[in-house]
Every structure is written in C-alpha cells, then in structure tokens.
Amino acid sequence: MTLIVVFTPFLNFLLMTFLSGRIVSWRHLSAVVISNMVGLLALLLAKFSDIVAGKSYSTTVGNWLTSALFEVH
Secondary structure, eight states: OHHHHHHHHHHHHHHHHHHBTTTBOHHHHHHHHHHHHHHHHHHHHHHHHHHHTTOOOOOOOOOSEEOSSOEEO
16 A cells, blocks of 8 residues: 555656657546546555554565665655
8 A cells, every 4th residue: 555655646746747649639638647647646545544554554665875884665
C-alpha cells in the first residue's frame, strides 16, 4: 500500500509529461490521471481510521545513501 501511495503521483507525472498530446489525447489522459488520484484518495480514506488509531505504515523503497557506518533507506 505504501508503494502505491508514493508512486501514483509519480506515475501520473510521467503520463502527463510524456504522453499528453502526442500519443494520447489530453482529454483521455486527464480522465486516467484523475481516476488514479480518486482511487488513491479512496485508498487513503479507507486507511484513515487505522492511521488515527496510531497504526503506522512503512516500507523500504531502496538504499539512498550507504557509507561506512551510516545507511539511509
């Protein structure tokens, strides 16, 4: 779930940047992007009660920085 929350806006950015006007019409692409964001909102609202109750969600996307004794995930 955390990866969906993180990467859905990035996916929408990529769709709007590289596909708008050239491959897919602006109207159809806007419908896809808006439905992605509405789906993301529905997912977040479904998990809102868990978050208010104190449950946290975390995941490791990858290593950003690795040094001798220091790691940032």
